[in-house]
Amino acid sequence: xxxxMTSTVREQEYQLxxxxxxxxxxxxxxxxxxxxxxxxxxxxxxxxxxxxxxILVAGFVGIGSYAYYANVIMPRPVExxxxxxxxxxx
Numbered sequence: 001x002x003x004x005m006t007s008t009v010r011e012q013e014y015q016l017x018x019x020x021x022x023x024x025x026x027x028x029x030x031x032x033x034x035x036x037x038x039x040x041x042x043x044x045x046x047x048x049x050x051x052x053x054x055i056l057v058a059g060f061v062g063i064g065s066y067a068y069y070a071n072v073i074m075p076r077p078v079e080x081x082x083x084x085x086x087x088x089x090x
Contacts, residue, residue: 041049
């Protein structure tokens with residue numbers, strides 16, 4: 001890449017950045033011209049939606065199962081005290 005080509009590219013980048021930051025935005029912030037999507041989902045999109053739902057449900061079941069195991073099934077630790085009165089966790 002020669003120096004003349006590099007300077008041309010940099011000048012184009014500068015002009016593009018300048019135009020981007022100095023020109024007013026194209027969108028006025030109003031969404032009045034938008035219409036609802038009436039097209040049905042493709043079978044591929046339905047498959048992705050189903051996969052996302054299955055992953056979400058599996059996550060909730062996994063977290064719930066762990067919480068149930070940790071709070072209900074797993075025994076609580078009990079402090080054991082020896083005859084001398086010195087205790088330890090076991």
